[in-house]
């Protein structure tokens with residue numbers, strides 16, 4: 001029987017603030033789905049860029065607070081904790097934005113969830129990791145399965161982790177069949193301990209519903225127990241408690 005509870009560090013379930021869930025009703029359905037799949041902590045990570053306005057920031061924070069209040073009134077509310085983070089599209093000025101508070105970290109920790117274009121060059125990825133660590137951040141690279149420069153490049157993945165990066169993959173990326181090369185690669189790096197977090201990257205109940213369970217099942221069946229516990233639970237808790245993994 002599965003006794004592990006999960007931490008979802010990546011989703012777009014604050015209603016109406018980005019391309020994720022479009023309504024409070026949809027967000028509550030998706031969060032109930034997360035709870036039913038044994039997720040106990042959800043970090044909401046709306047898309048942000050260096051160009052975000054003060055008004056947009058205020059809106060995200062207000063709607064997040066409203067969402068928390070709605071969740072608290074549900075039957076599962078006391079068992080599901082919501083936290084605020086964001087998914088930052090990397091650009092040159094992001095380190096400065098983090099320092100001056102224009103954009104924010106994951107649950108007020110030192111961790112930041114960073115995304116890049118799929119075509120990002122490895123040199124640019126490495127430079128970004130160095131820039132972010134230089135200002136005291138712990139960068140988590142969102143859905144690393146999307147970056148061409150890391151595909152089938154285990155030595156590069158090790159190298160950016162040596163520079164201080166952490167890696168998140170989408171739980172749904174573990175669902176591909178045995179002929180799916182990308183899924184095979186993600187499974188391989190998972191087993192080798194090069195994945196720190198699974199996230200749903202859910203956008204609600206229509207576009208990419210929460211699918212933590214199948215990916216988490218695979219991790220528990222194929223990774224050594226201590227590693228599975230770290231990927232699915234402990235690393236997420238360490239992030240929330242601002243403990244360096």
Ligand SMILES: [Fe+2]
Nearest residue numbers: 010012087201
């Ligand atoms: Fe995302």
